[in-house]
Amino acid sequence: MFAVRAGLQKFNISHNFEIQSIIQLYAQWVREGKLKVNSDWNKDLKVKFTVQDPCQLVRKTFGDPVAEDLRYVVKSVVGEENFIDMVPNRSNNYCCGGGGGFLQAGMPEERRKYGEMKANQILNTGAAYCITPCHNCHAQVHDLSEIRHHPWQTTHLWTLIALSLGVLGEAEREYLGEDLKNVAMYGA
Protein backbone atom coordinates (compact mmCIF):
# COMPACT_ATOMS: atom_id res chain seq x y z
CA MET A 1 0.00 0.00 0.00
CA PHE A 2 2.79 2.40 0.88
CA ALA A 3 4.40 1.71 -2.49
CA VAL A 4 1.26 2.80 -4.34
CA ARG A 5 0.42 5.79 -2.17
CA ALA A 6 3.98 7.07 -2.13
CA GLY A 7 4.44 6.22 -5.82
CA LEU A 8 1.33 8.15 -6.90
CA GLN A 9 2.68 11.17 -5.06
CA LYS A 10 6.34 10.88 -5.98
CA PHE A 11 5.73 10.31 -9.68
CA ASN A 12 2.69 12.58 -9.84
CA ILE A 13 0.46 9.90 -11.40
CA SER A 14 -3.10 11.06 -12.05
CA HIS A 15 -5.84 8.81 -10.70
CA ASN A 16 -9.50 8.92 -9.70
CA PHE A 17 -9.64 6.72 -6.65
CA GLU A 18 -8.89 6.82 -2.95
CA ILE A 19 -6.73 4.42 -1.02
CA GLN A 20 -8.03 2.54 1.98
CA SER A 21 -6.90 -0.33 4.15
CA ILE A 22 -9.38 -3.07 4.86
CA ILE A 23 -8.43 -2.69 8.54
CA GLN A 24 -10.27 0.64 8.50
CA LEU A 25 -13.29 -1.02 6.93
CA TYR A 26 -13.29 -3.93 9.38
CA ALA A 27 -13.51 -1.38 12.19
CA GLN A 28 -16.23 0.58 10.41
CA TRP A 29 -18.25 -2.56 9.70
CA VAL A 30 -17.97 -3.76 13.31
CA ARG A 31 -19.09 -0.32 14.57
CA GLU A 32 -22.02 -0.27 12.14
CA GLY A 33 -23.06 -3.76 13.18
CA LYS A 34 -22.56 -5.16 9.68
CA LEU A 35 -19.80 -7.45 10.85
CA LYS A 36 -21.37 -9.29 13.75
CA VAL A 37 -18.23 -10.43 15.51
CA ASN A 38 -18.13 -11.39 19.15
CA SER A 39 -15.64 -12.91 21.51
CA ASP A 40 -17.85 -15.47 23.28
CA TRP A 41 -15.83 -18.32 21.79
CA ASN A 42 -12.87 -17.14 23.87
CA LYS A 43 -14.71 -16.39 27.14
CA ASP A 44 -13.70 -19.65 28.79
CA LEU A 45 -10.71 -20.51 26.66
CA LYS A 46 -8.98 -17.21 27.48
CA VAL A 47 -6.44 -17.60 24.66
CA LYS A 48 -4.22 -14.51 24.70
CA PHE A 49 -3.43 -12.41 21.64
CA THR A 50 -1.10 -9.59 20.76
CA VAL A 51 -0.93 -7.64 17.51
CA GLN A 52 1.85 -6.36 15.29
CA ASP A 53 1.48 -2.81 13.92
CA PRO A 54 2.58 -2.98 10.29
CA CYS A 55 4.91 -0.03 9.63
CA GLN A 56 3.56 0.56 6.16
CA LEU A 57 -0.01 0.76 7.48
CA VAL A 58 0.52 2.64 10.75
CA ARG A 59 3.65 4.77 10.98
CA LYS A 60 4.13 5.20 7.23
CA THR A 61 0.52 5.80 6.19
CA PHE A 62 -2.47 6.38 8.47
CA GLY A 63 -0.79 6.78 11.85
CA ASP A 64 -2.28 6.05 15.26
CA PRO A 65 -5.96 6.24 14.20
CA VAL A 66 -5.58 3.05 12.15
CA ALA A 67 -3.65 1.44 15.01
CA GLU A 68 -6.74 2.16 17.15
CA ASP A 69 -8.99 0.66 14.47
CA LEU A 70 -6.81 -2.42 14.50
CA ARG A 71 -7.05 -2.78 18.28
CA TYR A 72 -10.80 -2.16 18.24
CA VAL A 73 -11.29 -5.02 15.77
CA VAL A 74 -8.91 -7.37 17.55
CA LYS A 75 -10.52 -6.73 20.95
CA SER A 76 -14.01 -7.22 19.49
CA VAL A 77 -12.91 -10.55 18.11
CA VAL A 78 -10.80 -12.06 20.92
CA GLY A 79 -12.21 -10.20 23.95
CA GLU A 80 -10.68 -7.13 25.54
CA GLU A 81 -9.37 -9.13 28.51
CA ASN A 82 -7.56 -11.49 26.15
CA PHE A 83 -5.62 -8.80 24.30
CA ILE A 84 -2.14 -7.89 25.50
CA ASP A 85 -0.41 -5.04 23.72
CA MET A 86 3.30 -5.27 23.00
CA VAL A 87 5.58 -2.43 24.07
CA PRO A 88 6.26 -0.07 22.43
CA ASN A 89 3.22 -0.02 20.19
CA ARG A 90 1.21 1.88 17.56
CA SER A 91 3.41 4.42 15.72
CA ASN A 92 6.24 3.67 18.13
CA ASN A 93 6.23 -0.05 17.44
CA TYR A 94 9.30 -1.66 15.92
CA CYS A 95 9.52 -3.07 12.43
CA CYS A 96 9.53 -6.88 12.47
CA GLY A 97 12.34 -7.04 9.91
CA GLY A 98 10.24 -8.48 7.10
CA GLY A 99 9.87 -5.13 5.35
CA GLY A 100 11.99 -3.27 2.85
CA GLY A 101 12.53 -6.43 0.83
CA PHE A 102 14.52 -8.08 3.65
CA LEU A 103 12.61 -11.37 3.23
CA GLN A 104 13.85 -11.62 -0.35
CA ALA A 105 17.29 -10.12 0.19
CA GLY A 106 19.06 -13.43 0.80
CA MET A 107 20.37 -12.35 4.21
CA PRO A 108 18.51 -14.62 6.65
CA GLU A 109 21.06 -14.30 9.42
CA GLU A 110 20.89 -10.51 9.48
CA ARG A 111 17.11 -10.59 9.06
CA ARG A 112 16.71 -12.85 12.09
CA LYS A 113 19.11 -10.73 14.09
CA TYR A 114 16.95 -7.73 13.23
CA GLY A 115 13.89 -9.71 14.33
CA GLU A 116 15.21 -10.42 17.82
CA MET A 117 13.70 -7.20 19.08
CA LYS A 118 10.29 -8.18 17.73
CA ALA A 119 10.55 -11.72 19.06
CA ASN A 120 11.34 -10.39 22.54
CA GLN A 121 8.44 -7.95 22.39
CA ILE A 122 6.07 -10.80 21.56
CA LEU A 123 7.55 -13.15 24.16
CA ASN A 124 7.23 -10.45 26.81
CA THR A 125 3.46 -10.28 26.25
CA GLY A 126 3.16 -13.98 26.98
CA ALA A 127 0.50 -14.16 24.26
CA ALA A 128 -0.16 -17.46 22.50
CA TYR A 129 -0.84 -15.66 19.22
CA CYS A 130 0.57 -12.72 17.34
CA ILE A 131 -1.89 -11.30 14.82
CA THR A 132 -0.06 -9.91 11.79
CA PRO A 133 -2.29 -7.95 9.42
CA CYS A 134 0.46 -7.61 6.77
CA HIS A 135 2.06 -10.27 4.57
CA ASN A 136 5.65 -9.35 5.17
CA CYS A 137 5.03 -9.19 8.91
CA HIS A 138 3.25 -12.53 8.77
CA ALA A 139 6.11 -14.27 6.99
CA GLN A 140 8.77 -12.74 9.21
CA VAL A 141 6.98 -13.17 12.56
CA HIS A 142 6.12 -16.74 11.58
CA ASP A 143 9.77 -17.42 10.78
CA LEU A 144 10.91 -15.83 14.05
CA SER A 145 8.56 -18.18 15.89
CA GLU A 146 9.62 -21.21 13.87
CA ILE A 147 13.33 -20.84 14.64
CA ARG A 148 12.36 -20.72 18.35
CA HIS A 149 10.21 -23.86 18.05
CA HIS A 150 6.90 -22.02 17.99
CA PRO A 151 6.51 -20.27 21.34
CA TRP A 152 3.65 -18.37 19.66
CA GLN A 153 1.38 -18.82 16.63
CA THR A 154 1.21 -16.26 13.84
CA THR A 155 -2.13 -15.56 12.16
CA HIS A 156 -3.81 -13.22 9.73
CA LEU A 157 -6.58 -11.01 11.11
CA TRP A 158 -9.16 -12.34 8.65
CA THR A 159 -8.76 -15.82 10.14
CA LEU A 160 -9.84 -14.62 13.58
CA ILE A 161 -12.65 -12.44 12.29
CA ALA A 162 -14.07 -15.42 10.39
CA LEU A 163 -13.58 -17.64 13.44
CA SER A 164 -15.47 -15.21 15.66
CA LEU A 165 -18.29 -15.12 13.09
CA GLY A 166 -18.49 -18.91 13.22
CA VAL A 167 -17.74 -19.24 9.49
CA LEU A 168 -14.14 -20.49 9.55
CA GLY A 169 -13.85 -23.93 7.96
CA GLU A 170 -11.28 -26.63 8.48
CA ALA A 171 -9.10 -25.82 5.48
CA GLU A 172 -8.87 -22.16 6.52
CA ARG A 173 -7.01 -22.88 9.77
CA GLU A 174 -3.48 -23.36 8.52
CA TYR A 175 -2.08 -20.79 10.94
CA LEU A 176 -4.06 -21.70 14.03
CA GLY A 177 -2.42 -23.80 16.73
CA GLU A 178 -3.82 -27.08 18.06
CA ASP A 179 -5.77 -25.15 20.71
CA LEU A 180 -7.96 -23.51 18.07
CA LYS A 181 -8.05 -26.13 15.32
CA ASN A 182 -11.58 -27.15 16.21
CA VAL A 183 -12.98 -24.12 18.03
CA ALA A 184 -16.16 -22.55 16.59
CA MET A 185 -15.91 -24.79 13.54
CA TYR A 186 -18.11 -23.79 10.62
CA GLY A 187 -20.72 -26.44 9.87
CA ALA A 188 -20.07 -28.34 13.09
Add this chain to the structure above:
Amino acid sequence: MGEPAIKLGGKRKSVFMDKVKELLPEGGNLDLCLTCGACSSGCPATGIGGMDARKFLRMAALGMDEELLKSDWAWHCTMCMRCIYVCPMKINIPQLVFNVRGSRPREDRPKGILGSCDMALRNDTCSAMGATEEDFQFVVEDVLEEYREAQPEFKDMQAPVNKQGAYYFLNQNSREPVTEPDEMVPLWKILHLVGADWTYGTKGWAAENYCMFMADNEAWKHIVEVKAKAVDDLGCKVWLNTE
Protein backbone atom coordinates in the same frame (compact mmCIF):
# COMPACT_ATOMS: atom_id res chain seq x y z
CA MET B 1 38.18 -2.57 23.24
CA GLY B 2 36.65 -1.49 19.95
CA GLU B 3 38.44 -0.81 16.74
CA PRO B 4 40.71 2.23 16.57
CA ALA B 5 38.94 5.47 15.77
CA ILE B 6 38.75 6.46 12.13
CA LYS B 7 41.10 9.34 11.35
CA LEU B 8 39.61 11.91 9.05
CA GLY B 9 41.57 13.26 6.13
CA GLY B 10 41.83 16.99 5.44
CA LYS B 11 39.38 17.09 2.57
CA ARG B 12 35.95 15.55 2.11
CA LYS B 13 36.40 12.71 -0.30
CA SER B 14 33.19 13.23 -2.21
CA VAL B 15 29.70 14.45 -2.10
CA PHE B 16 27.14 11.67 -2.10
CA MET B 17 25.12 13.32 0.66
CA ASP B 18 25.01 16.59 -1.25
CA LYS B 19 23.46 14.80 -4.21
CA VAL B 20 20.81 13.22 -1.99
CA LYS B 21 20.07 16.58 -0.36
CA GLU B 22 19.27 18.04 -3.76
CA LEU B 23 16.61 15.37 -4.28
CA LEU B 24 14.77 15.87 -1.01
CA PRO B 25 12.48 18.64 0.24
CA GLU B 26 14.43 20.71 2.81
CA GLY B 27 17.42 18.60 1.82
CA GLY B 28 15.95 15.85 4.00
CA ASN B 29 17.43 17.84 6.93
CA LEU B 30 20.46 15.62 6.43
CA ASP B 31 22.92 18.13 7.88
CA LEU B 32 20.88 18.93 10.99
CA CYS B 33 21.97 15.92 13.04
CA LEU B 34 22.51 16.62 16.76
CA THR B 35 24.09 13.17 17.18
CA CYS B 36 21.64 12.42 19.98
CA GLY B 37 21.24 8.80 18.92
CA ALA B 38 17.43 8.56 19.27
CA CYS B 39 17.42 6.98 15.79
CA SER B 40 19.84 4.20 16.65
CA SER B 41 18.58 3.46 20.13
CA GLY B 42 15.14 2.55 18.82
CA CYS B 43 16.23 0.71 15.69
CA PRO B 44 16.28 -3.08 15.39
CA ALA B 45 19.03 -2.85 12.75
CA THR B 46 21.45 -1.23 15.18
CA GLY B 47 24.63 -3.25 15.41
CA ILE B 48 24.07 -5.41 12.37
CA GLY B 49 27.39 -5.45 10.52
CA GLY B 50 28.76 -2.98 13.09
CA MET B 51 26.54 -0.23 11.71
CA ASP B 52 23.67 1.89 12.94
CA ALA B 53 21.54 4.75 11.67
CA ARG B 54 23.48 7.53 13.35
CA LYS B 55 26.81 6.16 12.19
CA PHE B 56 25.42 5.76 8.67
CA LEU B 57 24.33 9.41 8.61
CA ARG B 58 27.59 10.63 10.14
CA MET B 59 29.57 8.73 7.52
CA ALA B 60 27.54 10.46 4.82
CA ALA B 61 28.06 13.85 6.47
CA LEU B 62 31.80 13.24 6.70
CA GLY B 63 31.98 12.34 3.03
CA MET B 64 32.94 8.71 3.62
CA ASP B 65 31.12 7.83 0.42
CA GLU B 66 33.14 4.80 -0.51
CA GLU B 67 32.56 3.04 2.82
CA LEU B 68 28.93 4.10 2.85
CA LEU B 69 28.15 2.79 -0.62
CA LYS B 70 30.08 -0.41 -0.05
CA SER B 71 28.21 -1.25 3.14
CA ASP B 72 25.31 -3.72 3.05
CA TRP B 73 23.54 -1.84 5.82
CA ALA B 74 21.24 -0.06 3.39
CA TRP B 75 19.78 -3.54 2.78
CA HIS B 76 19.60 -4.40 6.50
CA CYS B 77 17.61 -1.26 7.20
CA THR B 78 13.96 -1.83 6.24
CA MET B 79 13.19 1.87 5.76
CA CYS B 80 10.50 1.49 8.42
CA MET B 81 10.79 5.20 9.24
CA ARG B 82 10.92 4.83 12.99
CA CYS B 83 14.16 6.85 13.05
CA ILE B 84 12.65 9.88 11.32
CA TYR B 85 9.52 9.47 13.48
CA VAL B 86 11.54 9.91 16.68
CA CYS B 87 14.19 12.30 15.33
CA PRO B 88 13.98 15.78 16.89
CA MET B 89 15.28 17.26 13.65
CA LYS B 90 13.19 15.07 11.33
CA ILE B 91 16.20 13.88 9.40
CA ASN B 92 15.25 11.70 6.47
CA ILE B 93 17.58 8.78 7.07
CA PRO B 94 15.24 6.36 5.23
CA GLN B 95 15.62 8.42 2.05
CA LEU B 96 19.38 8.45 2.48
CA VAL B 97 19.19 4.66 2.69
CA PHE B 98 16.91 4.51 -0.35
CA ASN B 99 19.41 6.51 -2.38
CA VAL B 100 22.32 4.40 -1.20
CA ARG B 101 20.40 1.36 -2.42
CA GLY B 102 19.74 3.07 -5.73
CA SER B 103 23.37 4.04 -6.23
CA ARG B 104 24.52 0.43 -6.41
CA PRO B 105 24.62 -0.94 -9.98
CA ARG B 106 21.26 -2.62 -10.60
CA GLU B 107 22.74 -6.06 -11.29
CA ASP B 108 24.64 -5.96 -7.98
CA ARG B 109 21.58 -5.41 -5.80
CA PRO B 110 20.32 -8.42 -3.80
CA LYS B 111 19.29 -11.11 -6.27
CA GLY B 112 16.03 -12.03 -4.56
CA ILE B 113 14.74 -8.45 -4.61
CA LEU B 114 15.98 -7.94 -8.14
CA GLY B 115 14.28 -11.15 -9.30
CA SER B 116 11.00 -10.24 -7.63
CA CYS B 117 11.02 -6.78 -9.20
CA ASP B 118 11.85 -8.10 -12.65
CA MET B 119 9.16 -10.77 -12.38
CA ALA B 120 6.58 -8.10 -11.54
CA LEU B 121 7.56 -6.20 -14.70
CA ARG B 122 6.73 -9.16 -16.92
CA ASN B 123 2.96 -9.10 -16.58
CA ASP B 124 0.34 -6.44 -16.02
CA THR B 125 -0.69 -8.42 -12.95
CA CYS B 126 2.43 -6.94 -11.25
CA SER B 127 2.86 -10.28 -9.49
CA ALA B 128 6.34 -10.73 -8.05
CA MET B 129 5.70 -14.47 -8.20
CA GLY B 130 4.94 -14.33 -11.92
CA ALA B 131 1.25 -15.25 -11.75
CA THR B 132 -0.45 -14.31 -15.02
CA GLU B 133 -3.89 -12.82 -15.56
CA GLU B 134 -5.22 -16.25 -16.57
CA ASP B 135 -3.59 -18.00 -13.58
CA PHE B 136 -5.17 -15.56 -11.16
CA GLN B 137 -8.65 -15.67 -12.63
CA PHE B 138 -8.55 -19.47 -12.79
CA VAL B 139 -7.50 -19.87 -9.16
CA VAL B 140 -10.09 -17.39 -7.88
CA GLU B 141 -12.92 -19.01 -9.81
CA ASP B 142 -11.81 -22.52 -8.97
CA VAL B 143 -11.54 -21.89 -5.23
CA LEU B 144 -14.81 -19.96 -5.18
CA GLU B 145 -16.64 -22.81 -6.92
CA GLU B 146 -15.24 -25.33 -4.47
CA TYR B 147 -16.36 -23.37 -1.42
CA ARG B 148 -19.79 -22.50 -2.82
CA GLU B 149 -20.45 -26.20 -3.26
CA ALA B 150 -19.00 -27.35 0.04
CA GLN B 151 -20.38 -24.63 2.33
CA PRO B 152 -24.11 -24.06 1.81
CA GLU B 153 -24.28 -20.75 3.66
CA PHE B 154 -21.91 -19.38 1.04
CA LYS B 155 -23.53 -20.77 -2.10
CA ASP B 156 -24.16 -17.20 -3.32
CA MET B 157 -20.75 -15.85 -2.34
CA GLN B 158 -19.00 -13.85 -5.07
CA ALA B 159 -15.38 -13.17 -5.87
CA PRO B 160 -15.84 -10.91 -8.89
CA VAL B 161 -13.04 -10.39 -11.39
CA ASN B 162 -13.07 -7.24 -13.56
CA LYS B 163 -16.49 -6.12 -12.38
CA GLN B 164 -16.99 -2.73 -13.98
CA GLY B 165 -18.03 0.02 -11.57
CA ALA B 166 -17.51 -1.95 -8.36
CA TYR B 167 -16.89 0.38 -5.42
CA TYR B 168 -13.80 -1.37 -4.07
CA PHE B 169 -10.89 -2.67 -6.13
CA LEU B 170 -9.32 -5.27 -3.87
CA ASN B 171 -5.70 -6.25 -4.24
CA GLN B 172 -4.18 -9.49 -3.08
CA ASN B 173 -0.66 -10.54 -2.18
CA SER B 174 0.59 -13.13 -4.68
CA ARG B 175 1.28 -15.54 -1.87
CA GLU B 176 -2.40 -16.45 -1.57
CA PRO B 177 -3.37 -17.31 -5.13
CA VAL B 178 0.00 -18.91 -5.80
CA THR B 179 0.77 -20.91 -2.65
CA GLU B 180 -2.18 -20.90 -0.23
CA PRO B 181 -5.45 -20.11 -2.00
CA ASP B 182 -7.61 -21.21 0.96
CA GLU B 183 -6.37 -18.11 2.79
CA MET B 184 -8.41 -15.92 0.40
CA VAL B 185 -11.65 -17.49 1.59
CA PRO B 186 -12.05 -15.93 5.07
CA LEU B 187 -11.62 -12.54 3.42
CA TRP B 188 -14.28 -13.32 0.78
CA LYS B 189 -16.63 -14.51 3.49
CA ILE B 190 -16.24 -11.26 5.42
CA LEU B 191 -16.90 -9.21 2.27
CA HIS B 192 -19.91 -11.41 1.48
CA LEU B 193 -21.41 -11.06 4.95
CA VAL B 194 -21.19 -7.26 4.95
CA GLY B 195 -22.47 -7.04 1.37
CA ALA B 196 -19.47 -5.11 0.05
CA ASP B 197 -19.45 -4.13 -3.63
CA TRP B 198 -15.97 -5.19 -4.64
CA THR B 199 -13.92 -6.70 -7.43
CA TYR B 200 -10.51 -8.04 -8.27
CA GLY B 201 -8.88 -6.98 -11.52
CA THR B 202 -6.89 -9.34 -13.68
CA LYS B 203 -4.51 -6.42 -14.18
CA GLY B 204 -2.75 -4.86 -11.23
CA TRP B 205 -4.15 -7.18 -8.55
CA ALA B 206 -0.83 -8.10 -6.94
CA ALA B 207 -0.24 -6.10 -3.77
CA GLU B 208 3.51 -6.45 -3.47
CA ASN B 209 6.04 -4.05 -4.97
CA TYR B 210 9.69 -5.09 -4.78
CA CYS B 211 10.73 -2.46 -7.30
CA MET B 212 10.36 0.17 -4.59
CA PHE B 213 12.58 -1.86 -2.26
CA MET B 214 15.05 -2.15 -5.14
CA ALA B 215 15.13 1.64 -5.29
CA ASP B 216 14.46 1.32 -9.01
CA ASN B 217 12.41 4.45 -9.62
CA GLU B 218 11.57 3.73 -13.22
CA ALA B 219 10.28 0.24 -12.47
CA TRP B 220 8.46 1.39 -9.34
CA LYS B 221 6.73 4.12 -11.36
CA HIS B 222 5.73 1.62 -14.04
CA ILE B 223 4.17 -0.73 -11.48
CA VAL B 224 2.16 2.07 -9.86
CA GLU B 225 0.99 3.30 -13.28
CA VAL B 226 -0.24 -0.16 -14.23
CA LYS B 227 -2.08 -0.54 -10.94
CA ALA B 228 -3.63 2.94 -11.05
CA LYS B 229 -4.82 2.39 -14.61
CA ALA B 230 -6.35 -0.96 -13.66
CA VAL B 231 -8.41 0.65 -10.90
CA ASP B 232 -9.48 3.60 -13.04
CA ASP B 233 -10.32 1.43 -16.06
CA LEU B 234 -12.81 -0.48 -13.92
CA GLY B 235 -14.16 2.80 -12.54
CA CYS B 236 -13.63 1.77 -8.93
CA LYS B 237 -13.80 4.45 -6.23
CA VAL B 238 -11.43 2.88 -3.70
CA TRP B 239 -8.22 0.94 -4.11
CA LEU B 240 -8.56 -1.40 -1.16
CA ASN B 241 -5.53 -2.99 0.41
CA THR B 242 -5.89 -6.27 2.28
CA GLU B 243 -3.32 -5.10 4.81
